[in-house]
Amino acid sequence: MPSISRRGATMPESPIRKLVPFAEAAIKRGIKIIHLNIGQPDIKTPKIALDAVRNNTLEVLAYSRTEGAETYREKIAGYYAKNDIHVAADDIIVTTGGSEALFFSMGTIADTGDEIIIPEPFYANYNGFANETGIKVVPIVSHIEDNFALPPIEEFEKLITPRTKAILICNPGNPTGYLYSKEEIKKLASIVKKHNLFLVADEVYREFTYDNREHYSILQESGLAENAIIVDSVSKRYSMCGARIGYLVSKNKEVIQTALKFGQARLSPPTYAQIASEAALDTPQSYFDDVKKEYEERRNILISELSEIKGAVVARPQGAFYCIVELPIENADTFAKWLLEDFNLDGETVMVAPAAGFYATEGLGTNQIRIAYVLEKEELKRAVHILKEALKVYAN
Structure with a gap:
């Protein structure tokens, strides 16, 4: 057999x-x-998104561009600008869900046997994506007694080896709901710049923060443009899990050019879902x-x-x-x-x-x-x- x-x-x-x-x-x-x-x-789901699909006049359901429709990416850039994250349409690749953005990110920044440090507990599929790409997850434990706060930076430094390529966080966190403070993001930014690593942030829950706390993105941090990669998605933001639309966002041109090659291998993100997701960007505050x-x-x-x-x-x-x-x-x-x-x-x-x-x-x-x-x-x-x-x- x-x-x-x-x-x-x-x-x-x-x-x-x-x-x-x-x-x-x-x-x-x-x-x-x-x-x-x-x-x-x-x-x-916002009615405006569902209506965009229901009322569209497409006669041929064609491939879109590998990186996603240009009009859509321009509107995504506008969304980020409203959140004090300043990127261009060319800094964005539309993916088939945030999952594909994570997969593209790992494939872009690390080879088989390379290591990515991730505070645990973390989104379970990180283990799966690492397995698919041959990457070793190096966990750093956060504790329920501390409400899963970021471990001390010194603990991260102990884990860095010549094969370490990145630190990956989910902010706010799945499964913990932990929200990284601005000070914690700055500490992480400092360590990745010091050791020439990438900082990958899964920010799909950006809108959902509580107790008058605000989300601070890694791309709001100055001097981090070459190190930062954002993974994002429409799934939770607009209650559109079935759309399977996400984004990979980075100002690092080599990252975008490399991730685009992974995108070309899967051709393009789904057209109807992009239509719905583009319309969703007009959802009122x-x-x-x-x-x-x-x-x-x-x-x-x-x-x-x-x-x-x-x-x-x-x-x-x-x-x-x-x-x-x-x-x-x-x-x-x-x-x-x-x-x-x-x-x-x-x-x-x-x-x-x-x-x-x-x-x-x-x-x-x-x-x-x-x-x-x-x-x-x-x-x-x-x-x-x-x-x-x-x-x-x-x-x-």
Whole structure:
């Protein structure tokens, strides 16, 4: 029998999606599942984006340019300018989701065996992209007791080797909701310039910051133009996950020229999705103000409800819409499966994402889960109530 590749065999499963078969089986048994496991917003997509597709007059659905439509990239540059990030259309490559932007970034800046330092826990697919490109993830641990704050810069310096190519952050963070301060970005900027590294920032949750805190982009930092790469996406910003449109943004011309070659290999980003995404850029600020207010209220309810669970340790998100919770259990994978296979409360159960898959260090996060608070407030309360009751049964 022919054998599969080692790369395929070692490709990690998604901690978010690997429990789907158990959920489907529960649904067939008549169990209602409340999804806390995936960052699929329930917020409506802006009507202006949907209408742009519905009312378009295309007669041929043709390829777009590899780097994305010029009019779209010019409007993206205008969006960034409103956020005090000054780039040109030629500094932007439109990608098939933020995932492809990450893949292009890794392929552009590192070779097989090279290293990228990433504070953990981090977005689980970073492990997958690193596996695809043969890059070694070098994790640096942040701790729930410190609300997942940036580890000391001295700890980063200890990990830098001749094979280190970049530091990668997610700001605000998935899965932690941690928001890097301006001072922390400046510290990271200093270290990458000192060691001639790239600083890659996944900024897809830029709009969602709480407690009157503001997002500070790496491309707002002066003197970082040659080192900085932004990964971005329309998925969460406009509740358009299915559009699969993202961006790679850098003022480093060699980075853009190289990433473009990866883009040429996949031809072009999807045309209809670009039409919708370009129209979405005209979404009024009131949309974001309302969405941000809604998520902040959901966060407050979630933290309040989770804090009543005996033995739980809860991190307080400052951005995005995720929360890491440490539970009084030994293994979150086993618990998550048990919730779907063996537990329900009045015909309902919850689906969570075990947090170990968001770490690269073996053994970390085994008793933690990630919760996405993308549910209406009453549904969120119900979900935490079910989780609380489940833990009482699970402990016996």
